[in-house]
Amino acid sequence: MSADVCVRFEHTSKRYRRRGNGRLSGLFRGNSSRASRASDSFWALDDVSFALERGETLGIIGPNGAGKSTVLKLLAGIARPSTGLVEVRGRVASLIEVGAGFHPDLTGRQNVYLNGAIMGMSRAEIKRKFDQIVEFAELADFIDVPVKRYSSGMYMRLGFSVAAQLEPDVLLVDEVLAVGDRSFQAKSVQRMHEVANSGATVIFISHDLNAVQGLCGRGIYLRHGRIVVDGSVQEAIHRYLDDVDAAQSRVEWPQGSPPPRDVDITRVVCRDEYGDETGEFTTGKPLIIDLEYVAHKPIERPSFVIGIGDGRGGYIALASMLVDGCAPERIEGQGVMRCRFDTLALLPKTYHVWCEVRSAQHGWGLLVPWHVRGRFRVVDVDSAYMPVADNAGIAHMRVDATVYLPYHWEHIDAVQAGQCRSCLR
Amino acid sequence: MATTVRHTPDPHSALATAVPERRAQVKIYTASGRASTLDDLRALWQSRELLWMLAQRDIKVRYAQSWLGIAWAILQPLSLTLLSTLVFSLFLHVKTGQVAYPVFTYIAMLPWTFFANSLSFSSTSLINNSGLLTKVYFPREHFPIAAMGACLFDFLIGALIAAGMMLYYGIAPTAWLLALPVILAVQIALSGAIGMIMSAVVVFFRDLRFAIPLLTQLWLYATPVFYPATAVPARLRTVFALNPMVGLVDAYRQTVLYGRAPDWQLLGLTLLTSLILLFIGFRFFKWAELRFADVI
Numbered sequence: 001m002s003a004d005v006c007v008r009f010e011h012t013s014k015r016y017r018r019r020g021n022g023r024l025s026g027l028f029r030g031n032s033s034r035a036s037r038a039s040d041s042f043w044a045l046d047d048v049s050f051a052l053e054r055g056e057t058l059g060i061i062g063p064n065g066a067g068k069s070t071v072l073k074l075l076a077g078i079a080r081p082s083t084g085l086v087e088v089r090g091r092v093a094s095l096i097e098v099g100a101g102f103h104p105d106l107t108g109r110q111n112v113y114l115n116g117a118i119m120g121m122s123r124a125e126i127k128r129k130f131d132q133i134v135e136f137a138e139l140a141d142f143i144d145v146p147v148k149r150y151s152s153g154m155y156m157r158l159g160f161s162v163a164a165q166l167e168p169d170v171l172l173v174d175e176v177l178a179v180g181d182r183s184f185q186a187k188s189v190q191r192m193h194e195v196a197n198s199g200a201t202v203i204f205i206s207h208d209l210n211a212v213q214g215l216c217g218r219g220i221y222l223r224h225g226r227i228v229v230d231g232s233v234q235e236a237i238h239r240y241l242d243d244v245d246a247a248q249s250r251v252e253w254p255q256g257s258p259p260p261r262d263v264d265i266t267r268v269v270c271r272d273e274y275g276d277e278t279g280e281f282t283t284g285k286p287l288i289i290d291l292e293y294v295a296h297k298p299i300e301r302p303s304f305v306i307g308i309g310d311g312r313g314g315y316i317a318l319a320s321m322l323v324d325g326c327a328p329e330r331i332e333g334q335g336v337m338r339c340r341f342d343t344l345a346l347l348p349k350t351y352h353v354w355c356e357v358r359s360a361q362h363g364w365g366l367l368v369p370w371h372v373r374g375r376f377r378v379v380d381v382d383s384a385y386m387p388v389a390d391n392a393g394i395a396h397m398r399v400d401a402t403v404y405l406p407y408h409w410e411h412i413d414a415v416q417a418g419q420c421r422s423c424l425r
Numbered sequence: 426m427a428t429t430v431r432h433t434p435d436p437h438s439a440l441a442t443a444v445p446e447r448r449a450q451v452k453i454y455t456a457s458g459r460a461s462t463l464d465d466l467r468a469l470w471q472s473r474e475l476l477w478m479l480a481q482r483d484i485k486v487r488y489a490q491s492w493l494g495i496a497w498a499i500l501q502p503l504s505l506t507l508l509s510t511l512v513f514s515l516f517l518h519v520k521t522g523q524v525a526y527p528v529f530t531y532i533a534m535l536p537w538t539f540f541a542n543s544l545s546f547s548s549t550s551l552i553n554n555s556g557l558l559t560k561v562y563f564p565r566e567h568f569p570i571a572a573m574g575a576c577l578f579d580f581l582i583g584a585l586i587a588a589g590m591m592l593y594y595g596i597a598p599t600a601w602l603l604a605l606p607v608i609l610a611v612q613i614a615l616s617g618a619i620g621m622i623m624s625a626v627v628v629f630f631r632d633l634r635f636a637i638p639l640l641t642q643l644w645l646y647a648t649p650v651f652y653p654a655t656a657v658p659a660r661l662r663t664v665f666a667l668n669p670m671v672g673l674v675d676a677y678r679q680t681v682l683y684g685r686a687p688d689w690q691l692l693g694l695t696l697l698t699s700l701i702l703l704f705i706g707f708r709f710f711k712w713a714e715l716r717f718a719d720v721i
Contacts (some may be wrong), residue, residue, distance in 0.1 A: 014717060077454060077562035077717045086454040100560040105486050114482055117475040119560055 006170055006201040007052040007075065012084035014045040014070050034402040044070040046225040047084070052218075054169075059216030059233050061209065061240050066222040068205045069126070072172045075203065091168025093119055095160070096369035108139060108158055113149050115162045117344040129165045137161035157184060164191045171195050188257045188393035189215065209399045210238050238395035245377055246352035263299055263331070263367050268353055268374035281378045283404060284385020287344045289319075289374075291337040291355055298332040299312075302367060306339055307374075309352045314401055316346065322358060345387065345403050348378045348394065418421070439455045464705075469564050476567045480574030483546075487575060498579035499586050501542075502534040509534075519652050524682050528590045532681050533650040533674045536585055536609075538587060539580035540616055541641045546572035547620030548637050551628050555721045565714045566707070577613070591681070599684035608676045608687065611696045615669050618702035625713040628721055636644040648674055669695045688702050 018040050045067045052058055060068045073079040074086045076094045079231025101118040102111045112133055116126035134140050137158045147155055151255065168346070192215060194201045208213050212233060221229040223243070229236045271288040272278050281287055289306055302320035310316060319339050321327040328337075352375045354387075358369040381388055386404050388394060397404070460468070469476075488495065506527055513519040514526035521529040547569035551558060554568050591598065627634045648670040649657065657665050665671055673694035676687035 073559075073718065074454065076560075077452065078559060080454055080456060080715045082456050084455070085458075087451065088454075089451050091450070094561060100556050103486055106482065110482075110485070114478050117478045118557065118563065120563070123474050123478075314534055352535075 003142050005051050005087075006056075007203070007335065008087040009048050009050050009071075009074075010085050010087070011044055012045060012074065012081045012086055014046045014067070014074065014079065015041045015082040017041050040252060043082075045074075045081075045223050046226070048222075049084075050220060050230055052203070054201055054202050055196070055199050056218055057196050057216045058211035058218045059236070060203065060205045060206075060220050060222060061212055061236060062222035062228075063244075065224075067225040068222055069174060070225075071222075072205060074172055075170065075172055088170060091120065091167075092170045092172065093163060093166040093168035094172040095163045095174065099216050100159075101148055101379065102155065105146055107146050108134075108143040108150070111158065112143075112162055115159065116165075119163060119166055121166065122164055125156045132162045133158075133165050136164060136191075138184075153181070155285045160188060164188065164195075167198070167276060168195070168200055171200050172205075173202065175206050175208075182258075185197065187205065202240060209241075213396065213399050217382045234393075234395035237251065237399055241349060241395075241398055261367060262297055262359055263293055263295045263302060264354060265291050265293050265357065265368050265373060268355060270353070270374060270376040279376050280380075281344055281346075281376055282380040282382050283344055283347060283378055284382030285344055285378070287341040289339045289341075289353060291339070292334070293331070293337060293357070294334050295331045298330055299359065299367070300330055301327045301361065302331055303327045303358045304337045305356045305358065305370075306337075307354035307370075308346070309354060310349060310402055311352060315354070316351070317341075344378065347397050347402055347404055348381065349398055349402075350375060350377045359408070431460075439637070451683060454604035455656070459711070459715075462520075462708060462711075465707070469566060472563055473568070475563055476571055476574075479567050480578075483571055483575035484578050495582055495620070498582040502531060502538040502583050503586060505538075506531040506534050513651050525594050528594045528596065529653070529678070529682065530651060531587060531590055532677055533648075535563075535580060535583045536564070536612060536643060536673060536677055537648065537714050538583065539576050539652050540612065540673075541645065542579065542650050543573035543576040543616045543620055544578070544623065544641060545637060548623035548627050549634055550620075551624045551717065552631065552634070552721060558719050558721055566621055566710055569624040569710075570617055573620050596682060597684070599680075601680040601684055601686060604676075604680050604687060605643055608673060608680065608692065611676075611692065611699055612673050613701040614703050615673070615695070615702070618699060618706040619630065621706040621710040623701075623704060625717075627715070644668070644670065649662075650674060666694070669698045671695075690709055 004218055030072065031093060033182040048067075048071070060066055060071060070079070072094060074089055076092055077088075088211075101115045103114070106114065109130075112130060113123070113126055116129075116133075117123070121129075134143050137154075137160075139154060139158055139335065142150065142154065147158070150158070171192070189211070192202065192204075197217070203213070204212060204215055211310040217231045219229065219231065219233035220227055221240045228243075229239045267290075269281065269290040269292065270278050270281070272281065273286040273288075275288065282336060291304055291306070295302075303326070305318065306314040307319075308317045319341075352372045354365065354370055355368070355373050358372040359365045359367050486587075487497070509530050510527045514521075519526065550568040550572040551565065558565070558568075577673075623633075623637065627637075647665075647668055652672065654665075654675055672688065672691040676692050679685045679687045
């Protein structure tokens with residue numbers, strides 16, 4: 001392998017047995033025929049090849065069970081490939097579940113030494129870095145207390161700090177940034193950047209796409225143990241989000257309503273600016289949402305509410321008659337309540353449509369409960385609304401943001417800035 | 426397994442300059458590739474600090490948790506000695522020659538306890554550390570060996586009681602006590618070998634761990650601990666000698682109680698058995714090691 005290649009996978013596959021054996025009785029049952037073994041196993045990684053050079057930062061993304069953690073296990077030498085080979089150059093440190101080597105009865109100090117040794121540091125090295133580790137963990141006052149008295153946050157912080165002081169050639173990170181409070185997280189990310197900048201190769205696995213994008217230059221998108229995309233991190237994330245969106249669009253939402261109500265929303269239809277029913281929209285263009293209802297008896301001033309969410313919790317936007325006071329005087333029989341969003345400010349991804357109906361009487365009594373009733377995808381961007389110079393940049397927008405607010409840049413150079421400040425004063 | 430371990434200075438890495446002794450190691454993992462026994466031994470030696478710390482952990486944890494502390498190390502062989510004195514000496518009148526029964530039994534019970542405990546602790550050491558096993562790699566034999574190390578610590582504490590008993594019964598120490606480290610070394614080789622084999626087997630067949638206490642119990646009675654080796658009928662002696670603990674227990678008694686040379690032939694045979702077991706056990710363990718993380 002070339003001098004600068006640090007990590008190499010070559011047609012690497014890893015097969016796992018679905019059923020654990022681990023019982024003596026299994027030996028005697030005689031079910032280890034070739035056929036049953038084949039059906040019993042699955043490929044966690046299937047013919048994966050890639051190479052990383054020194055100093056590269058790779059983010060591996062993909063759904064659960066895609067084989068991300070298997071990649072790290074193979075690199076760490078914990079598991080062996082079933083076929084193909086894995087090659088690693090230099091010292092490997094893994095931040096896979098920090099604090100795994102801690103013993104609750106030992107003090108923080110003892111655990112630092114033990115964990116450091118487990119991670120491959122010599123005693124002298126740990127001694128040299130001990131103060132740094134404790135300072136990083138912010139646990140100077142508790143270092144001689146058994147770690148079983150620690151809060152879970154303290155525990156994780158100490159674990160991370162030991163690992164963070166390693167000086168590895170290859171650093172493996174598996175979803176550990178959720179450690180500690182906000183400021184500790186920032187410090188952790190900072191530390192990982194330092195390690196990456198010192199020339200180490202970093203491989204980072206996370207479902208937090210923002211974090212992956214922030215840290216990594218290169219991205220591999222794994223699905224069912226195979227590489228779907230190996231390219232820039234933007235490319236990989238873009239493709240992954242496309243697939244996530246496509247998968248979400250296939251989810252069937254419950255339609256209709258079993259318990260008889262005074263009013264029912266029978267269907268939610270999304271239409272484009274021409275009134276055509278569609279599931280795909282463009283940022284900057286109109287979106288029309290039709291709520292088709294049946295009122296089984298006359299209802300006075302029903303308030304329809306539409307919420308738009310992207311599955312992250314909370315809503316991005318609400319269109320509520322409780323607020324705008326647009327509720328109709330009275331409805332009866334079948335009808336459609338149409339809501340038109342003139343300019344869709346949402347960036348490309350999949351959105352859910354929630355709706356409910358409340359009555360004006362009895363303190364906003366619920367007529368149709370709040371529920372997801374539809375979805376739509378934003379797949380394109382209207383360049384008149386949102387200028388796009390670099391298409392790869394949209395991936396960055398999709399990951400980090402949801403809404404596009406039209407804006408303008410203005411460059412104020414130093415001289416003008418001085419004047420500006422003085423005129424503001 | 427790392428099939429090639431090349432040591433080349435690493436001029437590219439900024440880290441290499443910070444830590445000059447660091448060298449870039451190339452490791453290649455494949456399904457079939459395995460390191461030579463020599464490489465495995467080298468890896469074991471290189472991480473000896475970790476082994477030492479794991480053994481310390483096992484000791485500290487054992488003594489930190491129980492308020493009886495060090496007493497535990499003494500209690501087990503001592504209570505068994507008292508009980509057997511009652512049963513075998515007072516009730517059944519087992520003859521032990523000029524040496525009093527309690528000290529006669531204790532001198533055998535102490536190494537036996539070391540052996541039995543290290544078998545018990547090391548055989549479950551891998552599954553008890555499964556959390557670590559699936560997260561970080563270092564030579565896995567550290568677990569059974571460290572477990573044995575903790576039991577060795579108990580043994581050394583128990584040896585103080587042995588010294589006290591010798592004083593009490595007026596058994597004068599002789600120069601043959603200097604042979605004790607040799608005997609102990611043979612025992613460590615034997616315990617290490619069996620510990621490694623059993624720990625690996627238990628990973629694959631977990632229910633075996635329940636059979637180990639029974640096995641130890643049977644083994645105890647097949648070893649002249651409660652009774653003198655001379656009590657065994659002559660025609661059974663050869664079969665008996667197949668049990669490597671027979672030679673060890675006998676060697677301890679000869680050197681400590683009788684001030685005589687151990688039966689070198691018997692001890693040599695035990696050493697040979699232990700070394701063969703150690704070699705096979707280590708090879709087997711390193712073979713099985715590749716599969717631990719997949720199974721555990």
